[in-house]
Amino acid sequence: MRAHRHLKSILAGWRPAVFSFMDWGVFALRSYHYLLLSSRFFIESELTSRTWFNGIWLMMAFLVPMLFWFPGRRMNKGWFILLELLLGGSYYVNSVFHPDLASKADYLLPSLTMGYLMSKRTLWVIPAVTLIPFTFQTFLKSSWEQTLSIGTDNLLFCFIGIWVSFVAKAYHQKNEMAAEIEQQNKLLTLYAAEIENMTLLEERNRLSKELHDTLGHSFISLIMSLDATIALMDRKPAEVKERLIRLRELTEQNLDEMRSTVHEMGEEALSLKQKVEALVNRLREHTGIVLNVNLVGNEPPLRFEMQQTVLRVVQESFTNALKHGKASQLDLELQFSESMLHLIIRNNGKPISKLEYGFGLTTMKHRIEQWGGSLRVSSEEGITAMTQVRCEIPIKGVIGYDQN
Incomplete structure (x- = not known):
């Protein structure tokens, strides 16, 4: 006003x-x-x-x-x-x-x-x-x-x-x-500065929560265990040795958790294609499923939040295909046009008799619509059954496009 x-x-x-x-x-x-x-x-x-x-x-x-x-x-x-x-x-x-x-x-x-x-x-x-x-x-x-x-x-x-x-x-x-x-x-400049400040504050809060959740509890446990070990050092040296061995193992676990957290932070610098490829490689390694990937077009700079939204759609689609559809083959196509991101995921699992959006896909659908995009799920019966998830998000001229 x-x-x-x-x-x-x-x-x-x-x-x-x-x-x-x-x-x-x-x-x-x-x-x-x-x-x-x-x-x-x-x-x-x-x-x-x-x-x-x-x-x-x-x-x-x-x-x-x-x-x-x-x-x-x-x-x-x-x-x-x-x-x-x-x-x-x-x-x-x-x-x-x-x-x-x-x-x-x-x-x-x-x-x-x-x-x-x-x-x-x-x-x-x-x-x-x-x-x-x-x-x-x-x-x-x-x-x-x-x-x-x-x-x-x-x-x-x-x-x-x-x-x-x-x-x-x-x-x-x-x-x-x-x-x-x-x-x-002037208003656009002001709003851009406010959005940047809000983004930095949101990212700072997210990182602080990650560090608090992953490392805070572990270090408290270490401190308490060390205090108890110090109290037993003179009376029960054998038990102290066992405690120190367990504490060393716990410390190694904490170090792995910290490395994992830092690794996730570092992934923010990766492109969406690289993150999708890493996700696909992990799925192949742990499930052995046939997974065909087709990445088309030059990826423009995308906001981290938009990348995470697309990755959650991929994860949710893979999970539903394996868990509910019992699929043996997955096909993923990620295509970038001049102004649109197209994501298509197909599987040959059991077709959906009555299409209903579960909590996961409903949440993703709402998040994609916030970016101005759309999410559609279709399922066909026949000689070769196929269930398809199609996602489209505008990537230029909207807040998801990172001009920097």
Whole structure:
């Protein structure tokens, strides 16, 4: 939540930087238009009631629409456009009938302003600014070409305003995406560091438990036996000798256990193929079963936890084939494609009449699904019975892929 709020604050900061500049620029152009119109009143020699009326009209045309849109404060663009067209547009038409009211009779900059503020609900502005010149065509006795030219100029400036608005929005979206990507990269870096710390802590806890379980009890037994032996050293030397011989044997066993533990730790540096081959060789040595192995493809770096998951599937499949299926032949195929690990284990044992996932395979199925993979077991009867375990795990673009 904190990161999300931080992202929103970053994106909110980009908006004023882009739109504020554009808004004030367009506002300044519109103000310049009305400043030109009002400059005519400063050169009037006398102020008549008609002059006052037109001055108030012009002031209302400038100020009233700003009640609904002002840069950084009010954003009701629809009402601004409507009032601008009614007050400013009508004053523009009036100035055409009375040329002495305006320094220059045109409606280009207000057309640009309305185009800049236009939305889907105010698309009617486009024909409105185009048709304004036709309201005084008869009075000016202008040709259709001249009238159309004035309307086209208004339309052109309206589209310039639309283009300016589009550029501002595109720039804002670009900055918004850049800020979001930067924030996502920061989050990913943070999450990667947290995952690495959690992995190191988990591995440290696992090693401490291994050492505690395998060596702690043995050394306690050694200490207690040595204490008892020391107490008997003067009174029963023959028994002490027997105890020391047994303690030596126990020490050798502890040393073997420690070597076994260290060996298992060292196996973490082995590839999955090497671990599978070691597992297969041990099974052949102890059971004498026919076991065919086919290892295909180049193995990418895999997380230790994913390797252990695949090895547990192999062990569970071998155990079920020998224990329940009474199989005499096993076929194992481990294949690596560009983005997928495929594991297939077949045996010729007794087919499964009613397929049910036991505790072991159910646990493995859930662990594989956590990696985004799938585990399926099938069994067929026939001349040559066959039971097959098929496992597929994505190995690229997921947390199981070790890029280091």
